[in-house]
Amino acid sequence: MGSQKQGLMWLTGLVFLNILVLSMADVHHYEFFLQESNFTKLCSTKNILTVNGSFPGPEIRARRGDTVFVNVHNQGNTAVSIMWEGIEDSNNGSNQLIQPGRNFNYEIELDDKIGTLWWHATSAWARATVHGAFIVLPAANEDYPFPTPDSDKTIIIGIYIYIYMEELTEANQSIALGQSDVYTIDDHTGETNGCSNDTMFEYQVDYQGLYIVRIINAVNETMVFGIASHSLTIVGQRGAYSRRSFTNSLTLAPYQVIDALLCANQNLGHYYITARPSSDTTRSTAGILRYTTTST
Template sequence: MATVNGSYPGPTIYAREGDRVVVAVTNRVAYNVTIHWHGLKQRRNGWADGPAYVTQCPIQPGGTYAYDFNVTGQRGTLWWHAHIAWLRATVNGAIVVLPARGVPYPFPKPDAEAEIILGEWWHADVEAVEKQGRALGMAPNTSDAHTINGKPGPLFPCSEKHTHALQVQWGKTYLLRIINAAVNDELFFSIAGHTMTVVEIDATYTKPLSASAIQLSPGQTTNVLVRADQRPGRYFMAAKPFNDAAVPADNKTATAILQYAGVPASVLPAPPRLMPETNGTGFVAAFHDRLRSLNSARYPAALPLAVDRRLLYAIGLNIDPCASCPKGSRLAASLNNITFVMPRVALLQAHYGGLKGVFTADFPDRPPARFNYTGAPLTAGLGTSLGTRLSRVAYNASVELVLQDTNLLSVETHPFHLHGYNFFVVGRGVGNFDPTKDPSKYNLVDPPERNTVGVPAGGWTAIRFRADNPGVWFLHCHLEVHTSWGLRMAFLVEDGDGPDESVLPPPKDLPEC
């Protein structure tokens, strides 16, 4: 397995709002590597964003690249991970951005803080697992376990040393920084006997929200306050999958232990809290509908009210011909009927280096063919095409993007991550998006602000953002299996006026392809 500095998860990066961060990455494994700083906006600095063949060529074995970036206007919990193939299964870690000195949290100050990283584990080389699935034209094998801070817990046939324990003092309050670093699974999280108060999502503050369980898609982070006010003992923290589609999943529950100081490890933990059903769509919808931006004087919700560009992207799973596959076909995925093909040269380098023929800037604003997106399954598909096609966006344009799930093969939830930006989740629903009726239900006051959002199975999600960060920015499903099948695209945001609205020059040590 590939790790960073010999640990899984890798080391936490601590910074303060306004800091400059430099991370030298040396590749000592047999695979090409890049690192993505998930959720950091990288203002005018896509060179430090990290997705392979989008903003940089990968770091080849034996090579080094120094990621150099500023943390501007952000604070909270983010994370870093490999952004090439499936290496992020074990190459990941937390990013904790503290507020600027002298700036308090907009919630009661906790007595202590801890990172909780939810992961996914295979008893095999994940690169070999993905390669085997690709050769067969099928979905790769599901994972063998989930983990909490790298350990599966005692519900698996493991010893106590394979269980993460968080020690707490009675009467004190703890800020847990929870990250879903799983490769393909959406997860629920809960703590037996304790209520959590959500105060932040994706490094943006929220109105306090009390919850017995929370749900995170791969890529999302959630900060919760937990008060250690129960009878001193040992209590299970648990993570289990949310899966409302007819597809295989690792359905096992990972556990860790919240342990009160002075309680011996021989005490049996309280059973895990009864969590939502694995297919608990109703719970997930209600939880996300309750999330609200803090929208205070210090932290306003800077939501674009007027829209310059309206986009509708239909999400499709499809079957493509494959002469080398045993069944003569392979599973694939598409946005607006386009299965995205990764280039051999990084898109950002190609654009600013004037290289021709690497991509076209004609990604369609809406599906080429309208149909009943969430009706009866259309197993035959609609005729997808392969292409490296970007969507060109004018600098500072306000964009509304509706992500529409479809019933091509099956309906399924899809967590989408947009690089380079936060966005506001103004609406979500089931069925087909209705451009006449559904916008009247948008939350245009205090919608949640995120960098990764779930599209409900057989439904839609509407987001808005202002394109004020020039460069090439990846948009993709954060289920790695779908990304590898082509469920991805990129925005080419043009430079504005003058150097302060233009992409920075590339660093001298930028890797070459």
């Protein structure tokens, strides 16, 4: 009898908590404009499909229980649809193909999701540039199940394909166009390619600060991510909290998302942030973690 009473009390409390969360839920509206934009990287200018002129696209932020509307206007030249990774059983219109000159207003309900998700174009060629983060924060009355971080940072590992000029080695052959690619951290290709317009990703932290680092692998390859001399504590994956585990580097499957805690507890200075495919240690991109305050 006692166990039944306890079970009823637990169920009543859970229902009350859900009612409380929903009563404090909010509605968010975003406007996405798919546009053809010129980007100059790796000593080459190319036309790519972007969202609101940026690559990666805008970051969406909401709280658990909220509803998000994203009105996507296709001002490009090809029909596109958007996938909301990790959002199931929602009227999100992921199969809606948006023709050039048309728009579609997606509705996404965040009933039980928490942490980091992401959105992207469904076609492979558009996904490379049309993607962004979808951050689901705790509801207004909820706490993190771990020490409250000072702030958070989203890091998207991507790939940038570019055209270059290559001289063929055989005699009497003319110069021909070739194609290659480099990995990016956000939209930064790093400074190892010899092009003055290339930039390096930089993440500034305070000494003894605690941060959530939200890593999204937007590449169709298994990628290895790490921050020199720093360990990471995994706390979430795929829009849910996970059992905590500690690691010096993260291995992310294609299109995987991991939330990790970073404690900035090393000697003041700067440390390399690296991302590389697991199958090829020679191809990588790098950024910088930089401490901004002095130790007491």
